[in-house]
Amino acid sequence: MSVRHAVLGLLAQRPRHGYDLRAAFQAMVGGEENWDVKPAQIYTTLARLEKSGLVKEDSVEQDAGPEKRIYALTRAGQNTLTEWFNSGTEPDHQRDEFFIKLMIGLVSGVADPYQLIHTQRGHLYQELHKLTTQRGLSDPKKELANILMLDKVVMHLEADLRWLDIVEARLDEIQRQPLPEPESKPRGRPRKN
Template sequence: MGTTDLVLAALVAAPRHGYEIKRIHDEWFPLANPLAYGQVYSALGRLTKDGCVEVAEVRADGGPERTVYALTPRGRERVERWLAEPVAPMSPGAGELVRKTVAALRISADPLPMLLAQRTAYLRRMRELSDQQPTDPLAALSRDHALEHLDADLRWLERAADRLARPDPVPEAGPPPRPDLSPRQNPGLPGSGRTPDALHAKTPEEDQ
Protein backbone atom coordinates (compact mmCIF):
# COMPACT_ATOMS: atom_id res chain seq x y z
CA MET A 1 0.00 0.00 0.00
CA GLY A 2 1.22 3.50 -0.73
CA THR A 3 1.93 5.46 2.44
CA THR A 4 1.46 8.76 0.65
CA ASP A 5 -2.02 7.89 -0.60
CA LEU A 6 -3.04 6.54 2.80
CA VAL A 7 -1.96 9.80 4.41
CA LEU A 8 -4.23 11.61 1.98
CA ALA A 9 -7.10 9.24 2.75
CA ALA A 10 -6.71 9.93 6.47
CA LEU A 11 -7.25 13.62 5.79
CA VAL A 12 -10.52 13.21 3.87
CA ALA A 13 -12.75 13.37 6.94
CA ALA A 14 -10.99 16.27 8.66
CA PRO A 15 -7.66 18.13 8.95
CA ARG A 16 -5.21 16.28 11.18
CA HIS A 17 -1.64 16.44 12.45
CA GLY A 18 0.97 13.74 11.95
CA TYR A 19 0.35 11.92 15.24
CA GLU A 20 -3.35 11.57 14.43
CA ILE A 21 -2.58 10.28 10.94
CA LYS A 22 -0.25 7.63 12.35
CA ARG A 23 -2.86 6.55 14.90
CA ILE A 24 -5.54 6.29 12.21
CA HIS A 25 -3.29 4.18 9.99
CA ASP A 26 -2.46 1.77 12.82
CA GLU A 27 -6.17 1.46 13.71
CA TRP A 28 -7.17 0.86 10.10
CA PHE A 29 -4.49 -1.77 9.52
CA PRO A 30 -3.80 -3.57 12.83
CA LEU A 31 -2.02 -6.45 11.05
CA ALA A 32 0.42 -4.18 9.23
CA ASN A 33 3.63 -2.78 10.66
CA PRO A 34 2.95 0.41 12.62
CA LEU A 35 3.55 3.49 10.53
CA ALA A 36 6.69 5.37 11.54
CA TYR A 37 6.37 9.07 12.27
CA GLY A 38 9.18 9.71 9.82
CA GLN A 39 7.12 8.12 7.05
CA VAL A 40 4.14 10.31 7.89
CA TYR A 41 6.03 13.58 7.88
CA SER A 42 8.02 12.64 4.80
CA ALA A 43 4.76 11.96 2.97
CA LEU A 44 3.23 15.20 4.24
CA GLY A 45 6.26 17.11 2.98
CA ARG A 46 5.92 15.63 -0.50
CA LEU A 47 2.17 16.21 -0.55
CA THR A 48 2.59 19.82 0.52
CA LYS A 49 5.12 20.37 -2.25
CA ASP A 50 2.75 18.78 -4.77
CA GLY A 51 -0.14 20.99 -3.66
CA CYS A 52 -2.23 18.09 -2.34
CA VAL A 53 -2.25 19.25 1.30
CA GLU A 54 -1.75 22.56 3.03
CA VAL A 55 -1.08 23.74 6.56
CA ALA A 56 -4.40 24.53 8.23
CA GLU A 57 -3.08 25.62 11.63
CA VAL A 58 -0.40 25.07 14.24
CA ARG A 59 -1.97 23.63 17.38
CA ALA A 60 -0.42 23.54 20.85
CA ASP A 61 -3.17 22.05 23.07
CA GLY A 62 -1.04 22.56 26.17
CA GLY A 63 1.81 20.48 24.73
CA PRO A 64 4.30 20.67 21.89
CA GLU A 65 3.19 22.52 18.78
CA ARG A 66 1.75 20.30 16.09
CA THR A 67 1.14 21.28 12.49
CA VAL A 68 -2.33 20.40 11.26
CA TYR A 69 -2.69 19.59 7.57
CA ALA A 70 -5.80 19.84 5.41
CA LEU A 71 -6.64 18.27 2.07
CA THR A 72 -6.73 20.56 -0.96
CA PRO A 73 -9.05 20.05 -3.96
CA ARG A 74 -6.08 18.63 -5.83
CA GLY A 75 -5.44 16.20 -2.99
CA ARG A 76 -9.07 15.10 -2.92
CA GLU A 77 -8.93 14.40 -6.66
CA ARG A 78 -5.80 12.32 -6.11
CA VAL A 79 -7.52 10.24 -3.42
CA GLU A 80 -10.51 9.62 -5.68
CA ARG A 81 -8.22 8.62 -8.55
CA TRP A 82 -6.19 6.31 -6.30
CA LEU A 83 -9.31 4.56 -4.99
CA ALA A 84 -10.63 4.05 -8.53
CA GLU A 85 -7.43 2.59 -10.01
CA PRO A 86 -6.99 -1.21 -9.96
CA VAL A 87 -3.98 -2.54 -8.10
CA ALA A 88 -1.27 -4.01 -10.33
CA PRO A 89 -1.00 -7.80 -9.96
CA MET A 90 2.09 -9.06 -8.17
CA SER A 91 4.97 -9.74 -10.53
CA PRO A 92 5.40 -13.50 -10.95
CA GLY A 93 8.52 -15.03 -9.51
CA ALA A 94 9.47 -11.91 -7.58
CA GLY A 95 8.81 -13.22 -4.07
CA GLU A 96 11.64 -13.93 -1.67
CA LEU A 97 10.46 -17.52 -1.19
CA VAL A 98 10.58 -18.18 -4.93
CA ARG A 99 14.00 -16.57 -5.25
CA LYS A 100 15.42 -18.70 -2.43
CA THR A 101 14.00 -21.91 -3.87
CA VAL A 102 15.21 -21.27 -7.41
CA ALA A 103 18.64 -20.11 -6.21
CA ALA A 104 19.04 -23.25 -4.09
CA LEU A 105 18.23 -25.48 -7.05
CA ARG A 106 20.52 -23.58 -9.39
CA ILE A 107 23.51 -24.12 -7.11
CA SER A 108 22.61 -27.74 -6.31
CA ALA A 109 21.63 -26.95 -2.72
CA ASP A 110 18.75 -28.63 -0.90
CA PRO A 111 15.76 -26.29 -0.50
CA LEU A 112 13.67 -28.76 1.50
CA PRO A 113 14.79 -27.65 5.02
CA MET A 114 13.93 -24.06 4.15
CA LEU A 115 10.59 -25.07 2.62
CA LEU A 116 9.71 -27.14 5.69
CA ALA A 117 10.62 -24.27 8.01
CA GLN A 118 8.60 -21.89 5.84
CA ARG A 119 5.59 -24.19 5.97
CA THR A 120 5.79 -24.33 9.77
CA ALA A 121 6.03 -20.53 9.96
CA TYR A 122 3.02 -20.11 7.67
CA LEU A 123 0.92 -22.57 9.67
CA ARG A 124 1.85 -20.86 12.93
CA ARG A 125 0.87 -17.47 11.54
CA MET A 126 -2.38 -18.83 10.14
CA ARG A 127 -3.29 -20.22 13.57
CA GLU A 128 -2.56 -16.85 15.16
CA LEU A 129 -4.76 -15.06 12.65
CA SER A 130 -7.52 -17.67 12.89
CA ASP A 131 -7.61 -17.25 16.67
CA GLN A 132 -8.30 -13.56 16.23
CA GLN A 133 -11.96 -12.59 16.17
CA PRO A 134 -12.04 -8.92 15.14
CA THR A 135 -15.18 -7.08 16.17
CA ASP A 136 -14.55 -4.50 13.47
CA PRO A 137 -15.68 -5.95 10.11
CA LEU A 138 -13.02 -3.89 8.31
CA ALA A 139 -10.30 -5.41 10.50
CA ALA A 140 -11.76 -8.81 9.63
CA LEU A 141 -11.29 -7.98 5.95
CA SER A 142 -7.58 -7.40 6.53
CA ARG A 143 -7.29 -10.64 8.49
CA ASP A 144 -9.10 -12.64 5.81
CA HIS A 145 -6.84 -11.18 3.12
CA ALA A 146 -3.75 -12.21 5.07
CA LEU A 147 -5.12 -15.72 5.61
CA GLU A 148 -5.88 -16.16 1.90
CA HIS A 149 -2.34 -15.12 0.96
CA LEU A 150 -0.83 -17.54 3.46
CA ASP A 151 -3.06 -20.32 2.21
CA ALA A 152 -1.99 -19.61 -1.38
CA ASP A 153 1.67 -19.76 -0.36
CA LEU A 154 1.09 -23.09 1.39
CA ARG A 155 -0.47 -24.50 -1.76
CA TRP A 156 2.52 -23.23 -3.74
CA LEU A 157 4.89 -25.02 -1.33
CA GLU A 158 3.09 -28.30 -1.93
CA ARG A 159 3.03 -27.77 -5.68
CA ALA A 160 6.74 -26.95 -5.63
CA ALA A 161 7.45 -30.20 -3.80
CA ASP A 162 5.48 -32.15 -6.39
CA ARG A 163 7.27 -30.40 -9.24
CA LEU A 164 10.68 -31.04 -7.71
CA ALA A 165 9.89 -34.75 -7.59
CA ARG A 166 9.95 -34.87 -11.39
CA PRO A 167 13.07 -36.20 -13.12
CA ASP A 168 14.25 -32.82 -14.40
CA PRO A 169 12.33 -29.82 -12.99
CA VAL A 170 15.07 -27.33 -13.91
CA PRO A 171 15.17 -26.34 -17.61
CA GLU A 172 18.31 -25.85 -19.63
CA ALA A 173 19.99 -22.58 -18.70
CA GLY A 174 22.80 -20.49 -20.08
CA PRO A 175 26.12 -20.02 -18.29
CA PRO A 176 24.95 -21.08 -14.78
CA PRO A 177 25.52 -24.82 -14.20
CA ARG A 178 22.37 -26.89 -14.03
CA PRO A 179 21.97 -28.94 -10.83
CA ASP A 180 21.80 -32.70 -11.18
CA LEU A 181 18.22 -33.64 -10.37
CA SER A 182 18.21 -37.12 -11.88
CA PRO A 183 16.05 -39.71 -10.06
CA ARG A 184 19.05 -42.00 -9.57
CA GLN A 185 20.98 -39.58 -7.36
CA ASN A 186 18.09 -37.45 -6.14
CA PRO A 187 14.93 -39.46 -5.53
CA GLY A 188 13.25 -36.47 -3.93
CA LEU A 189 14.63 -32.98 -3.63
CA PRO A 190 18.25 -32.52 -4.75
CA GLY A 191 20.77 -33.74 -2.23
CA SER A 192 18.16 -34.68 0.34
CA GLY A 193 17.39 -38.32 -0.38
CA ARG A 194 13.84 -37.50 0.73
CA THR A 195 10.64 -37.41 -1.26
CA PRO A 196 8.34 -34.39 -1.34
CA ASP A 197 6.03 -36.32 0.99
CA ALA A 198 8.14 -34.82 3.77
CA LEU A 199 6.72 -31.44 2.90
CA HIS A 200 3.16 -32.74 3.15
CA ALA A 201 3.78 -34.52 6.45
CA LYS A 202 2.46 -33.01 9.64
CA THR A 203 4.82 -30.96 11.76
CA PRO A 204 5.14 -31.59 15.52
CA GLU A 205 3.07 -28.45 16.08
CA GLU A 206 0.23 -29.83 13.95
CA ASP A 207 0.05 -33.00 16.04
CA GLN A 208 -0.48 -31.03 19.22
Protein backbone atom coordinates (compact mmCIF):
# COMPACT_ATOMS: atom_id res chain seq x y z
CA MET A 1 0.00 0.00 0.00
CA SER A 2 2.92 2.31 0.67
CA VAL A 3 4.82 2.08 -2.58
CA ARG A 4 1.87 3.29 -4.57
CA HIS A 5 1.67 6.48 -2.56
CA ALA A 6 5.42 6.88 -2.40
CA VAL A 7 5.51 6.93 -6.18
CA LEU A 8 2.83 9.62 -6.22
CA GLY A 9 4.76 11.65 -3.67
CA LEU A 10 8.02 11.43 -5.52
CA LEU A 11 6.29 12.48 -8.72
CA ALA A 12 4.80 15.44 -6.85
CA GLN A 13 8.34 16.57 -6.21
CA ARG A 14 9.06 16.50 -9.92
CA PRO A 15 8.36 14.30 -12.95
CA ARG A 16 10.55 11.21 -13.01
CA HIS A 17 11.09 7.96 -14.85
CA GLY A 18 10.93 4.48 -13.37
CA TYR A 19 14.58 3.93 -12.67
CA ASP A 20 14.82 7.32 -11.02
CA LEU A 21 11.78 6.56 -8.86
CA ARG A 22 13.35 3.38 -7.66
CA ALA A 23 16.62 5.10 -6.77
CA ALA A 24 14.76 7.87 -4.93
CA PHE A 25 12.69 5.35 -3.01
CA GLN A 26 15.73 3.35 -1.99
CA ALA A 27 17.51 6.50 -0.84
CA MET A 28 14.44 7.43 1.17
CA VAL A 29 14.34 4.21 3.17
CA GLY A 30 18.08 4.06 3.57
CA GLY A 31 19.16 1.40 1.13
CA GLU A 32 18.13 -2.03 0.06
CA GLU A 33 18.89 -3.70 3.39
CA ASN A 34 15.87 -1.89 4.80
CA TRP A 35 13.44 -2.15 1.95
CA ASP A 36 14.40 -3.57 -1.38
CA VAL A 37 11.90 -2.41 -3.97
CA LYS A 38 12.22 -4.50 -7.07
CA PRO A 39 12.18 -2.79 -10.45
CA ALA A 40 9.24 -4.94 -11.43
CA GLN A 41 7.13 -3.39 -8.72
CA ILE A 42 7.96 0.16 -9.76
CA TYR A 43 7.08 -0.44 -13.37
CA THR A 44 3.91 -2.37 -12.69
CA THR A 45 2.85 0.27 -10.16
CA LEU A 46 3.44 3.01 -12.70
CA ALA A 47 1.40 1.13 -15.26
CA ARG A 48 -1.43 0.68 -12.76
CA LEU A 49 -1.34 4.32 -11.71
CA GLU A 50 -1.48 5.37 -15.33
CA LYS A 51 -4.45 3.11 -15.94
CA SER A 52 -6.18 4.69 -12.94
CA GLY A 53 -5.48 8.15 -14.32
CA LEU A 54 -3.36 9.29 -11.35
CA VAL A 55 -0.25 9.61 -13.45
CA LYS A 56 0.47 10.25 -17.11
CA GLU A 57 3.45 9.89 -19.37
CA ASP A 58 4.91 13.33 -19.69
CA SER A 59 7.68 12.92 -22.21
CA VAL A 60 10.40 10.59 -23.38
CA GLU A 61 13.96 11.75 -22.97
CA GLN A 62 16.90 10.24 -24.72
CA ASP A 63 20.26 11.86 -24.18
CA ALA A 64 22.93 9.27 -24.63
CA GLY A 65 21.58 6.00 -23.34
CA PRO A 66 18.28 4.20 -23.33
CA GLU A 67 15.10 6.23 -23.51
CA LYS A 68 13.55 7.45 -20.29
CA ARG A 69 9.80 7.54 -19.97
CA ILE A 70 9.08 10.49 -17.76
CA TYR A 71 5.85 10.36 -15.75
CA ALA A 72 4.04 13.21 -14.04
CA LEU A 73 1.13 13.54 -11.60
CA THR A 74 -2.31 14.34 -12.91
CA ARG A 75 -4.75 16.45 -10.92
CA ALA A 76 -6.45 13.25 -9.73
CA GLY A 77 -3.06 12.05 -8.59
CA GLN A 78 -2.49 15.20 -6.56
CA ASN A 79 -5.87 14.75 -4.91
CA THR A 80 -5.18 11.15 -4.03
CA LEU A 81 -1.90 12.21 -2.48
CA THR A 82 -3.38 14.93 -0.28
CA GLU A 83 -6.14 12.56 0.78
CA TRP A 84 -3.45 10.13 1.84
CA PHE A 85 -1.76 12.78 3.95
CA ASN A 86 -5.02 13.83 5.53
CA SER A 87 -6.06 10.31 6.46
CA GLY A 88 -4.83 8.53 9.57
CA THR A 89 -2.12 5.88 9.43
CA GLU A 90 -2.60 2.57 11.17
CA PRO A 91 0.55 1.45 13.03
CA ASP A 92 0.76 -1.76 10.99
CA HIS A 93 -0.51 -4.20 13.52
CA GLN A 94 2.42 -6.54 13.88
CA ARG A 95 1.50 -9.56 11.89
CA ASP A 96 4.68 -10.87 13.29
CA GLU A 97 5.86 -14.26 12.22
CA PHE A 98 7.70 -14.94 15.46
CA PHE A 99 4.57 -14.41 17.51
CA ILE A 100 2.81 -17.05 15.46
CA LYS A 101 5.78 -19.35 15.68
CA LEU A 102 5.86 -19.07 19.45
CA MET A 103 2.13 -19.61 19.84
CA ILE A 104 2.17 -22.59 17.54
CA GLY A 105 5.13 -23.91 19.47
CA LEU A 106 3.22 -23.60 22.72
CA VAL A 107 0.08 -25.13 21.37
CA SER A 108 1.27 -27.87 19.06
CA GLY A 109 3.99 -29.31 21.29
CA VAL A 110 6.29 -29.56 18.28
CA ALA A 111 8.87 -27.04 19.49
CA ASP A 112 10.19 -25.89 22.85
CA PRO A 113 9.02 -22.30 23.52
CA TYR A 114 12.07 -21.48 25.65
CA GLN A 115 14.32 -22.63 22.86
CA LEU A 116 12.46 -20.50 20.36
CA ILE A 117 12.77 -17.46 22.61
CA HIS A 118 16.44 -18.11 23.18
CA THR A 119 17.17 -18.36 19.48
CA GLN A 120 15.17 -15.31 18.65
CA ARG A 121 16.87 -13.27 21.36
CA GLY A 122 20.25 -14.16 19.92
CA HIS A 123 19.04 -13.19 16.50
CA LEU A 124 17.76 -9.82 17.67
CA TYR A 125 20.89 -9.00 19.66
CA GLN A 126 23.02 -9.76 16.66
CA GLU A 127 20.95 -7.49 14.45
CA LEU A 128 20.97 -4.75 17.07
CA HIS A 129 24.72 -4.96 17.40
CA LYS A 130 25.19 -4.77 13.66
CA LEU A 131 23.05 -1.66 13.44
CA THR A 132 24.49 0.21 16.40
CA THR A 133 28.05 -0.21 15.21
CA GLN A 134 26.90 0.90 11.78
CA ARG A 135 25.25 3.94 13.32
CA GLY A 136 28.22 4.81 15.47
CA LEU A 137 30.57 5.05 12.52
CA SER A 138 29.01 7.29 9.94
CA ASP A 139 26.38 9.25 11.81
CA PRO A 140 27.21 12.81 10.71
CA LYS A 141 27.56 12.24 6.99
CA LYS A 142 24.47 10.08 6.53
CA GLU A 143 21.26 11.50 5.27
CA LEU A 144 18.25 12.16 7.44
CA ALA A 145 16.11 9.36 6.03
CA ASN A 146 18.82 6.88 6.68
CA ILE A 147 19.27 7.97 10.27
CA LEU A 148 15.55 7.99 11.00
CA MET A 149 15.14 4.52 9.59
CA LEU A 150 17.96 3.27 11.77
CA ASP A 151 16.39 4.91 14.82
CA LYS A 152 13.12 3.23 14.04
CA VAL A 153 14.53 -0.22 13.53
CA VAL A 154 16.56 0.03 16.72
CA MET A 155 13.54 1.15 18.77
CA HIS A 156 11.57 -1.82 17.52
CA LEU A 157 14.35 -4.30 18.06
CA GLU A 158 14.59 -3.12 21.64
CA ALA A 159 10.84 -3.43 21.99
CA ASP A 160 11.03 -7.00 20.73
CA LEU A 161 13.79 -7.84 23.18
CA ARG A 162 11.85 -6.38 26.07
CA TRP A 163 8.83 -8.35 24.93
CA LEU A 164 10.79 -11.61 24.90
CA ASP A 165 11.73 -11.01 28.55
CA ILE A 166 8.11 -10.47 29.42
CA VAL A 167 7.07 -13.62 27.59
CA GLU A 168 9.61 -15.63 29.51
CA ALA A 169 8.41 -14.20 32.79
CA ARG A 170 4.82 -15.06 31.96
CA LEU A 171 5.75 -18.60 30.99
CA ASP A 172 7.61 -19.03 34.27
CA GLU A 173 4.56 -17.83 36.16
CA ILE A 174 2.41 -20.40 34.44
CA GLN A 175 4.83 -23.21 35.15
CA ARG A 176 4.70 -22.43 38.86
CA GLN A 177 0.91 -22.71 38.84
CA PRO A 178 0.17 -25.01 35.92
CA LEU A 179 -3.06 -24.48 34.06
CA PRO A 180 -5.16 -27.21 32.42
CA GLU A 181 -3.66 -27.41 28.92
CA PRO A 182 -4.39 -30.63 27.03
CA GLU A 183 -1.65 -31.64 24.59
CA SER A 184 1.41 -29.64 25.55
CA LYS A 185 3.24 -31.04 28.54
CA PRO A 186 5.56 -28.39 29.93
CA ARG A 187 9.24 -28.93 29.26
CA GLY A 188 12.02 -28.20 31.68
CA ARG A 189 13.34 -24.71 31.25
CA PRO A 190 16.92 -24.56 29.93
CA ARG A 191 19.43 -22.24 31.62
CA LYS A 192 18.89 -18.59 30.85
CA ASN A 193 20.80 -17.18 27.90
